[in-house]
Amino acid sequence: MGRHSCCLKQKLRKGLWSPEEDEKLFNHIIRFGVGLQRCGKSCRLRWINYLRPDLKRGSFSQEEEDLIIGLHEVLGNRWSQIAAQLPGRTDNEIKNFWNSCLKKKLRQRGIDPTTHKPLNENEREQEKLNSDNSVHENLPIKPIFDPFPTLEFQASAEQTGANIILYDQFHSSFISAPGFCEYSNLMDVSGNYSYGSSSSNTSNWNCNIRSDMNNLVCNEALNWKSESKLEPIVGTQWPSLSQDPSVACFDVPRGEFDADFL
DNA sequence: AAAAACGACAACCGCCGACAC
């Protein structure tokens, strides 16, 4: 994670720049300009949270939702670890989903989203006062013991590619713990929560164009290669979507991602 | 129709740990 850990992991070059490298860098900037007035950190975040081609967009499935709740009970707000169990979802996405939807839903059903235990009487009264939705108030609230029914959760885990070993670990630790709730019964599973499908600013744009852009950029890289007889300057550093190094332009660039370079 | 309130989610901020020098 240090300054040049990415170089070590990916066997990237360090040290003095060779004339060839200088030429590639020079040509890239001549061709594309210094470009964005963004810091590397911002670019990296944009890539990780939005532009990555392997991201799964759209609403969270019921399986994913159950999994998030279950993992949150074990891991707390360790969003990156939770995200690691949900392929195609980012920590930011899960965090937003939790904060905007799941927390509220849990509270409406009498569950403390922090402790995952039933709210006490005062909190429940407060929640009733806060809640505008009378339908939810009438839903049964019951103390339940197994938060992750083995079959359902395991199926969820398999569907989402989650780590079954992790599931086994926390399921076995819960099975004997009193006072937990079975979310599958408490959550409204009928609705489409429309997370990720609603509004928005840049998201629609990216949803529509991401794959096209991917093609565009990679094609551009190919074209550039053929025109300039140079490898894409970032191609050898960024693992590719394909096996062709000449189109290795769109995977997570761990480090050395400087906006001025774009 | 306009303004206000709300909701969703992208982006930013700041801290921390790891590493190079």
Added chain:
DNA sequence: GGTGTCGGCGGTTGTCGTTTT
């Protein structure tokens, strides 16, 4: 060992579309 830089992470804020008044 000290310092600087960077990436990872979680919390928070900002922005913009939608809904309500």
